[in-house]
Amino acid sequence: MKVGIPKGLLYWKYGMFAKTFFEELGCEVIISGDTNNEILNLGINHSVDEACVPMKVFHGHVASLKDQCDLIFIPRLMRLSDKEYICPKFCGLPEMIKNSIPNMPKITEEAIYATSTEELYKSMSKIANKITKDKRKIKRAFQEALTTHQKTLSGINDEKYKLKIALLGHPYNVQDDFINMNIINKLHKLGVGVVTEEFAPQEKINKYTGELFKKPFWTFARHCYGASTYFTEHNKVDGIIYISAFACGIDSVVIELISNRIGDFPFLVLKIDEQTGRGGFDTRIEAFIDMIERRQGCENYLSTYG
Incomplete structure (x- = not known):
């Protein structure tokens, strides 16, 4: 058969x-x-x-x-x-x-x-x-x-890059290079490593989602929220990119939860549908990485004037 x-x-x-x-x-x-x-x-x-x-x-x-x-x-x-x-x-x-x-x-x-x-x-x-x-x-x-x-558990955890980004979203958005317009390769060319939610310890995911007033009903929403909190609280990444399918109700909830939790930590949401253009997609990624680099440069600069 x-x-x-x-x-x-x-x-x-x-x-x-x-x-x-x-x-x-x-x-x-x-x-x-x-x-x-x-x-x-x-x-x-x-x-x-x-x-x-x-x-x-x-x-x-x-x-x-x-x-x-x-x-x-x-x-x-x-x-x-x-x-x-x-x-x-x-x-x-x-x-x-x-x-x-x-x-x-x-x-x-x-x-x-x-x-x-x-x-x-x-x-x-x-x-x-x-x-x-x-x-x-x-x-x-x-x-x-x-x-x-x-x-053969899926997941990415790059090492030895100058910057590191947590790439979050439903696994089919994160892993399918056509859907996400080959974002992982794009980040690598910019000198940025990638880590996905599979490399956040399950006990930490459970801990952070347990702190919510009400735990999410959806498994992947729980994973993404818990992973984003773990990566930021433990300084594992320099920023977060969330790949979201247009009109996904679950994503709209979890993005709001993540945003409220991480505050002003660098966070980029990329919406995808069949009309998404590669040019605009790439421009937003490049601007986001540039913002992180400039932000880190400002944090490392100590003025002689106090």
């Missing part, structure tokens, strides 16, 4: 888990290509106007796979932690795909709960039953997938 995995949304965090799982079940796995203009245009044509860019990109990846596979993995990811949720659109992702893209092959529609290893195994077993009923094979595939995932 040929199983397609769209290279969008949470592929950037759990893609190797899914790939290994289906391969260990004996499937031929086909991963869609890197995001490009063709993928984006496919997604725009097959999704509603109100959808955010990452969701349109995901539709494009699915559309590019539909004639190559017997089954496409559409993760209906419900929860990653107890009493928390992720983007509400994930809950209805299979329905969105079925109603937007014609002539689809079979897709996975089972809800995935990843609040514990046991819950995740139950969810993935239901998906695996579309392929095999061999319980031992399913369990072995699951264990191999977990091992691979733990060995």
Whole structure:
């Protein structure tokens, strides 16, 4: 059986888990290509106007796979932690795909709960039953997938740069070079290193989010808020860049929370949609880095006049 995995949304965090799982079940796995203009245009044509860019990109990846596979993995990811949720659109992702893209092959529609290893195994077993009923094979595939995932945890933590920036946002905005217009490479060319939320200790994230009047309902919002606070409180970075998809309700809340917490610490929010121009994007990044450098220069200057 040929199983397609769209290279969008949470592929950037759990893609190797899914790939290994289906391969260990004996499937031929086909991963869609890197995001490009063709993928984006496919997604725009097959999704509603109100959808955010990452969701349109995901539709494009699915559309590019539909004639190559017997089954496409559409993760209906419900929860990653107890009493928390992720983007509400994930809950209805299979329905969105079925109603937007014609002539689809079979897709996975089972809800995935990843609040514990046991819950995740139950969810993935239901998906695996579309392929095999061999319980031992399913369990072995699951264990191999977990091992691979733990060995290939995503995240960036650059060293030996004159400046360091925390790059925050949903993982698909931070990791997909097309969506974020290759911002990591751009920062490197400016002599700036990057660290992502994966390198903030989980206990610190929990500590700082626990200090809020009400803990965020959304897992990635909690991660971004906790990481931003950790990086600034412990002087790990010189500034923060938050990549936000236009019309993302979750981002609008977490950006406000971060801004209120860090005060006048250098903080740049970059909004992305299909109309975002590279020229303006690059100009804002360059101006932000220039501001940080000038700010540090002023702090290091001691006047002889007192």
